[in-house]
Amino acid sequence: MDIDVWIMNNEPAIRLGFFFGVFGLITLWEILTPRRALTVPKALRWANNLGLILFNTLFLRLLFPAAAVGMAAFAVQQGWGLFNYFDVPYGLALVASVVTLDFVIYLQHVMVHAVPLLWRLHRVHHADLDYDVTTGACFHPLEIILSMLIKFATIAVLGPPVLAVVIFEVLLNATAMFNHGNVRIPRPIDRALRWLVVTPDMHRVHHSVEDDEAVSNFGFNLPWWDRLFGTYRNQPRDGHEDMTIGIHYYRDPKEVDRLPGMLALPFCGRITGYAINRREWTDRGASDDQ
Numbered sequence: 482m483d484i485d486v487w488i489m490n491n492e493p494a495i496r497l498g499f500f501f502g503v504f505g506l507i508t509l510w511e512i513l514t515p516r517r518a519l520t521v522p523k524a525l526r527w528a529n530n531l532g533l534i535l536f537n538t539l540f541l542r543l544l545f546p547a548a549a550v551g552m553a554a555f556a557v558q559q560g561w562g563l564f565n566y567f568d569v570p571y572g573l574a575l576v577a578s579v580v581t582l583d584f585v586i587y588l589q590h591v592m593v594h595a596v597p598l599l600w601r602l603h604r605v606h607h608a609d610l611d612y613d614v615t616t617g618a619c620f621h622p623l624e625i626i627l628s629m630l631i632k633f634a635t636i637a638v639l640g641p642p643v644l645a646v647v648i649f650e651v652l653l654n655a656t657a658m659f660n661h662g663n664v665r666i667p668r669p670i671d672r673a674l675r676w677l678v679v680t681p682d683m684h685r686v687h688h689s690v691e692d693d694e695a696v697s698n699f700g701f702n703l704p705w706w707d708r709l710f711g712t713y714r715n716q717p718r719d720g721h722e723d724m725t726i727g728i729h730y731y732r733d734p735k736e737v738d739r740l741p742g743m744l745a746l747p748f749c750g751r752i753t754g755y756a757i758n759r760r761e762w763t764d765r766g767a768s769d770d771q
Contacts, residue, residue, distance in 0.1 A: 485554060485643040492550045492647060496654065503655045507614040507662045514665040516681065517722055519611045521734050529740045530615035536740075537618075537625050549632045553646040562640015571642065578641030580703070582649045585635045587706040589628060590699040601747040602627070607695070608737035608746060610727045612688055617661030618654070621747055656702040660684040679704045686717045690725045694718065 488495075519526075541548065547555075556562050564574040593603040602624040609616045620628075636646065660679045674680050679700045687698040697714035700707050707713035717724040727737070730750070736742040 485557065488643050488647055489547075489550060489554055492548075495647060496651060499651045500654055500658075503658050504614060507658050507664065510664045511613055511662060516663050516665045516685075517612070519613070519663070520726075521610050521738055523613075525734065526609070526611060526613075526738050527615055529738055529743065530609070530619045532740050533620075533743055534615070534618045537620065537622050540622055541625055541629065544626065545629055549629065549636060549646050549650060550643060552633045552636045553641055553643045556636055556640050557643065560640075561637050563638070564642070565640035575642055575645045575648070578639060578645035579649045579652070581639060582632070582635060582641070582646070583653070583701075583703045584706060585631065586628075586653065586702070587700055589631050590701065591712070593624065593627075594696060594699070599624075599627070601750075604728060604731075605743050605746050607688060608728050608731045608743070609688075610732065610734060610738060611663075612661060612685055612726045613663040614658050614661060616688075617657035617659075619743075621744070623747065652702055660701065675704050677704070678702065682716075682721060685721060685724075685726075686714050688726050689717050690727055690729050691718065694724075 545551075557565060560566065563569075564578065569577075593599040602621045605621040605624070606616070606619055609619060641649075656678060660681050661684065662681045664681055666674070666680060666682065671680050671682050675683055679698070679702060683698055683704065684700070686694050689695050694714060694717055697712050698707050699712055704713075719725075731737045731746070737746065
């Protein structure tokens with residue numbers, strides 16, 4: 482059987498298998514060696530975060546049954562994209578596709594922080610008052626749709642192998658759970674890992690309530706883009722145990738850690754000052770529309 486056909490037929494099982502496997506490992510790791518004490522009852526957060534994740538999964542499958550993998554197969558059939566137009570060795574196309582898709586996700590992440598309307602969607606991810614494995618997949622449904630459309634456009638232009646898209650999706654999902662994990666990694670190991678993958682201590686800085694820290698460390702999988710484009714920050718100002726997670730103006734668990742509030746959050750508040758325009762630290766608090 483052709484590898485692309487086999488992947489298309491088994492893609493949901495492959496992704497679910499990796500999701501539950503990585504989720505279970507990170508959950509066990511969090512129990513054994515937690516990095517921070519949680520501030521909100523875990524049962525409350527997990528019930529709502531996992532509820533949103535399940536809703537998004539079902540909603541996305543209903544809206545885009547074949548998802549990004551189906552788009553990649555369609556691009557191959559139609560001869561769309563650079564790697565379908567030019568004769569590129571399969572291995573090179575595979576690696577280049579995974580790296581390019583990761584770069585696009587980095588740019589998308591910067592964009593949802595830079596455009597006020599899109600930040601309203603993305604702040605659902607940042608409003609979580611704690612930081613653990615469930616935070617990594619907790620996004621507003623409208624942001625999930627936006628992300629999928631961006632992937633579709635990238636795949637149409639790039640023409641990646643179907644296998645590359647599956648590898649990218651599995652890696653992105655797995656590393657998002659890993660780097661949002663409330664896990665303790667020895668400092669020397671963390672320092673070495675940061676050259677290969679975004680670590681929990683690296684990405685946690687991005688979830689700080691402080692403006693200048695929240696607009697750093699945008700990477701989810703590969704750590705190189707932050708270093709290359711000047712958005713890398715080594716450590717949070719107050720240290721990982723004492724830093725405050727979330728958004729200054731959304732501190733009520735009933736609003737940000739319960740499903741109805743999470744779905745309504747993009748439509749709350751008014752647009753005034755904006756955090757990404759203030760990369761210098763100030764102790765006056767955050768913008769009005771955070």
